Amino acid sequence: MSTRTLWHHATLATLTHGAPDGWGLVPNGAVLTEGDTILWVGPYDRRPAAADGAREVDLGGMLVTPGLIDCHTHLVYGGHRANEAEMRANGASYEEIARAGGGIRSTMAATRAASEQELYDGAMRRVSALMREGVTTLEIKSGYGLSFDAEERCLRVARAIGASGAVDVRTTYLAAHALPPEFDGRADDYIEAVCAWMPTLQAAGLVDAVDAFCETIGFSPAQTQRVFEAATSLGLPVKLHAEQLSDQGGAVLAASYGALSCDHLEYLSTAGVAAMKAAGSVAVLLPGAYYMLRETRVPPIASLRSAGVPMAVATDHNPGTSPGLSLLLSAHMSCIFFRLTPLEAIKGITVHAAKALGLIDRGMLAAGMRADFASWDVAHPNELTYWFGQNPCRRVIAAGVERA
């Protein structure tokens, strides 16, 4: 019996590079898969001989896109911070709350207090919400443990979510997220510890990339650079929370280490744009945090666009500044707040999000790609960033297997 499947009766948005209409629309399209890989994509009428005898699945005339990719999340944590959102509603700023020991530190305390099973259950609930909206790959950062044991635990939980087979998970080590209280007044010592823990975590197979929060309320460029040096010496790719609240020159620094991505970027400078272009770094836009913080400055989209820096969009799901669990809503917000076009936003949650994770085998519908795709009850992909507050996702195929 053939292990091949011909998924047909669909309008495809392939998102392949250079498609004349941008979207790569294929009416009456079909996708031939074998195992976890796409063998062929095209009009059903022109299916290849290899499709003969394949199992056929009728997709009901729906739109099919590549599986969505959320390339920036902090999904593993204990507790939540609705109380701080209320404090902000009453006038406190994010920085004030952080300086008063709230913010990331309060989530750190809840994360350390939680069992591994509790962390897994909470994260899996959130991952399931993303998955119902067509997400087939996601990145999960540590950064709420802030000790060796607690960071390791969070990374293990992230890996376990990937191993459950539901979704492909990339893990990012973000111990340089905030200063834990036991290192008060000793940020450089903490950075030394962050670097010292890295090889052990990498050897345990827990780290795909390394990130830091380069900010006045986070870590300085010099401290960030030490983290990048440690990562680079281990062959780990880097990315950076850069220019979210102020211009620290983080993007220029990250680009000099060949960063996969620089993320947030509301305060990105012209020099930062040029450095990212030269390094091939992806600009990851996080409109959920922009929205929740009532930020008024938008990332320099026109400069990024004219420089040709690929732009991705992600949820930045975290309990402090972006508690949302809808990648489509993030894409919608990127169009409204940042004026991305619908095509840019959809590429931002597929092919450019893949690039932000260093992945070249997904994000498009094309032969040789992973068989990750979703069907949607809409006629055109521009509807995906138009509607909000509803979920048009109908079927999800991840690594060639349809999710129940």
Ligand code: DI6
């Ligand atoms: N920037 C953010 O928006 C999140 N982390 C970061 O470096 C916020 C994390 C939090 O407030 O818990």
Ligand code: FE
């Ligand atoms: Fe973040």
